[in-house]
Amino acid sequence: MSRLRFRYLRLRAETGRGRFGADIPMADGLMVLRADNSRGKSTAVQSFLFALGLERMITARPAHSLTAAMRDRLIYDQNTKGETPVLSSWVSIELEGQNDTVATITRWVKHDEIGSGLVRVAHGPALSAPGQYEMQDYYVGRAGAAANPRGFHHWLASFIGWELPELPATDGRVSPLYMEQVFPLLFVEQRRGWGGIQAQMPYFSGVSDVRRRSIEFLLDLDVGKLEAERLRLRSRETQLQNGWKATVKAFKDAIRGQGLITIGLPETLTVAWPPQEPPMVAESRDSNWIGLDDLLIELRQEHRRLESAVLPRVRDDESESEDRLTAALEEADALREASALLREEILREQTELHSLQDRLEALREDLRQHQDIITLQRLGSEDLERLHGDCPVCHQQLPTSLLITPTPVRTLSAQDTAAYIKQQIELFEVMERDTRRTLEAKTERWAAIRAQSADLRSQIRALRTTLSTPNGTPSVEAITRQVRLRERIDRYESVRERFYGLMGELERLGQDGRSVRAALGDLPSERLSPRDREKLNLLERSFVDQLRSYDFGSFSDERLRISPVDYLPRREEFDLQADISASDSIRVIWAYLLGLLEISKRLATNHPLLLVLDEPRQQSAKEISFRALLQRAAQDSVDHQIVFATSEDLGSLNRMLDGLPHRLHAIDGYVLKPVVD
Known part of the structure; x- marks a missing residue:
């Protein structure tokens, strides 16, 4: 005692x-x-x-x-x-x-x-x-x-x-x-x-x-101990949630600009881990995405084929090099055109995103004003100023005649208007989130196109060097292609290794999250x-x-x-x-x-x-x-x-x-x- x-x-x-x-x-x-x-x-x-x-x-x-x-x-x-x-x-x-x-x-x-x-x-x-x-x-x-x-x-x-x-x-x-x-x-x-x-x-x-x-x-x-335990568990859940978000963000930041995106990777803590559709990292290919594992299989097969083949000489490979140079130049032109089109789409998406954000800000301000009016009405106020003298949709100034014209039609109350604005906010938040994801995907697709263009420019320089070297000299383009392919494989293997580490960390966080939520559920409901x-x-x-x-x-x-x-x-x-x-x-x-x-x-x-x-x-x-x-x-x-x-x-x-x-x-x-x- x-x-x-x-x-x-x-x-x-x-x-x-x-x-x-x-x-x-x-x-x-x-x-x-x-x-x-x-x-x-x-x-x-x-x-x-x-x-x-x-x-x-x-x-x-x-x-x-x-x-x-x-x-x-x-x-x-x-x-x-x-x-x-x-x-x-x-x-x-x-x-x-x-x-x-x-x-x-x-x-x-x-x-x-x-x-x-x-x-x-x-x-x-x-x-x-x-x-x-x-x-x-x-x-x-x-x-x-x-x-x-x-x-x-x-x-x-x-x-x-x-x-x-x-x-x-x-x-x-x-x-x-x-x-x-x-x-x-x-x-x-x-x-x-x-x-x-x-x-x-x-x-x-x-x-x-x-x-x-x-x-x-x-x-x-007892309530103090239970409440302290409840607060401790909720604090732990918040820590796990923040840890999950930080871990996912760190990985996405690490692969940003490489033309890679994550697919099916939850950004918030989920205890249902692993999900039915396993998350993956993918690279842009034409208008689709190819998973990193499948991409590495293709790249390794291509690298083995190049290593097993006899290194071509300039005289033996001259006509084929000229054909590849022509094809590479045509592909580079196509990529430049695709890059320009995609850049325009990105700019439009950015403009749309800013517009959605501005609209959300205006809706939130409208909601705040209506909630103030509701509060005043509940307190018994009868002499309320109008919320604004502009259109609630386009926010352009309305003529006085439209503002004070009596009408027998029943208008929405402040409570109904606030509920409607909340629905609009929820809708625009979904639109903003979808637009942001689309913008991120297009940005990475653009990064992938620029990476392909860089590879093509390197290949074009190697082909031109090969065609200008004396006969019998090993093909510079073939050597360059092997080196670039090896670098790309090494880079993607590093990404995949980091991705596996991410999956292990998320599994640990998910298990801890399950334990915390189970412990919260076991606490008595009576205070x-x-x-x-x-x-x-x-x-x-x-x-x-x-x-x-x-x-x-x-x-x-x-x-x-x-x-x-x-x-x-x-x-x-x-x-x-x-x-x-x-x-x-x-x-x-x-x-x-x-x-x-x-x-x-x-x-x-x-x-x-x-x-x-x-x-x-x-x-x-x-x-x-x-x-x-x-x-x-x-x-x-x-x-x-x-x-x-x-x-x-x-x-x-x-x-x-x-x-x-x-x-x-x-x-x-x-x-x-x-x-x-």
């Missing part, structure tokens, strides 16, 4: 007038720390946060989480308000954790040689029972402090008995739920904590719905388990019961409930704290945070049964309400620790605490006084 107790707090500051400090023994149950305003009570309370490395709940600068008395100057004379500079200072806290383990942590606020990011842990009660204990240093306030073995929050989580979950962040990475995001449910600091439940929540991790995630963790709700509902029902009963005893007065409590969605107080469907007075908002925070602790004493949760409230009597809450809070906090005081820091009048405080089990530590004057260690 998770556990955290404060057993002893020690503050020390070296100044120009000697050493100042405070020693505050802590107790289980209700612990009340009392001091007059501006006498250092906040210094003591904030020292808990600083020592635990939780200052990001209130500031991004570690030393600034404490008052000036621990980092700059402290008042040494309460009568004259004389100040002395702080030369060095530190905080030590003795803690009790899971399985009654005790440790003492020390963190320096100001020191010439030790940074504030270092935390020293003594494995024993070094404050209440000084002695020789094993020491170990950890770091805090920097990357890795929550995950690495030498990170202080990694150690502290283990000390408490927590295993903080890994959650998907908004940018696709995985981030832990940080300790600073759980402690706003356990620790309310005076300056920033009373603005609402979890008012001190830091958002640096990028985890979405981090407020809800922290409550799920603290209550150990809340019976165990979760029991905890939330107990929290609701505790919350409502406390509000009654705290004299909650904004409205009747009959419709108050704990939301099964975000686990926060609601009145019907409205955020409770948005509808109530400031003093009742304080009562809501009391009831909710204490309710989290109370149900954790009955059911298994991750709550360490610790609650710290700094100046809980905010917004001039009635004395009767504060007394009821003290009574509630003092109940069953053996199993928890609730720390109240207050500047309440001592006489009034003693009256309210009369008869209640508690420990009161009243500070006379300033918290930091001259000490001799």
Whole structure:
């Protein structure tokens, strides 16, 4: 079971007038720390946060989480308000954790040689029972402090008995739920904590719905674990999808410009792998495409034929070379003509693609405008301007007479028009996608024609060289043809080898995708388990019961409930704290945070049964309400620790605490006084 107790707090500051400090023994149950305003009570309370490395709940600068008395100057004379500079200072806290383990942590606020990011842990009660204990240093306030073995929050989580979950962040990475995001449910600091439940929540991790995630963790709700697993699986599916797209794109980029295309290759993750029609790479031939495997068979056969044939000599091959030169020139002319025609088609396709993209952009803008009109109509607006004074098809300006002429014919409503525009967008998106694919295919066909033209030009040059060389010389054209054919075979074999690698990678991604989708399908469809509902029902009963005893007065409590969605107080469907007075908002925070602790004493949760409230009597809450809070906090005081820091009048405080089990530590004057260690 998770556990955290404060057993002893020690503050020390070296100044120009000697050493100042405070020693505050802590107790289980209700612990009340009392001091007059501006006498250092906040210094003591904030020292808990600083020592635990939780200052990001209130500031991004570690030393600034404490008052000036621990980092700059402290008042040494309460009568004259004389100040002395702080030369060095530190905080030590003795803690009790899971399985009654005790440790003492020390963190320096100001020191010439030790940074504030270092935390020293003594494995024993070094404050209440000084002695020789094993020491170990950890770091805090920097990357890795929550995950690495030498990170202080990694150690502290283990000390408490927590295993903080890994959650998907908004940018696709995985981030832990940080300790600073759980402690706003356990620790309310005076300056920033009373603005609402979890008012001190830091958002640096990028985890979405981090407020809800922290409550799920603290209550150990099954829904939190299932939702985290669901989010993890969806994040993994997104990674696989992105990996699939990137792998296919990289292959297509590698073969672009070689006159090759892929046929039947899915561009998005598919778990039905391999498909019934296996994907292939193909090269343009005339107006058709020939698969790479068939093409390589042809090329290898031609290469073997050339290698097995006797190398022709110029005199023996002269007439045949002349015939081949004539045929090559004619074929080169035909290819130039085909290339020119195909280039014109490509330009037309590009123009059509740009036109489709412009049309899509206009349709999307029209849809946005109609959706705005629908929204205004739903809100009750009757005086709506026209969407535009142009034709919705060609967007040319319409005459005024056409715009305002009354007609008995029923026109489409904004909702019907929006639905029609959505259909148009879907149609044009399909047209854009088909046009883009056609353009890519024609571009590669054009690249194939240009490659063939290059081969022909090389062949023509070789034939002319052959015809101009002396008789008996080996045919340059025959040698060139063999070399070019070998190069082409090697290039296509490299493409095929890369294609096989692509198929293997897509098979792996497809198998992982099947596993992820199967795991998603196995997750229970019910969001809340019976165990979760029991905890939330107990929290609701505790919350409502406390509000009654705290004299909650904004409205009747009959419709108050704990939301099964975000686990926060609601009145019907409205955020409770948005509808109530400031003093009742304080009562809501009391009831909710204490309710989290109370149900954790009955059911298994991750709550360490610790609650710290700094100046809980905010917004001039009635004395009767504060007394009821003290009574509630003092109940069953053996199993928890609730720390109240207050500047309440001592006489009034003693009256309210009369008869209640508690420990009161009243500070006379300033918290930091001259000490001799």
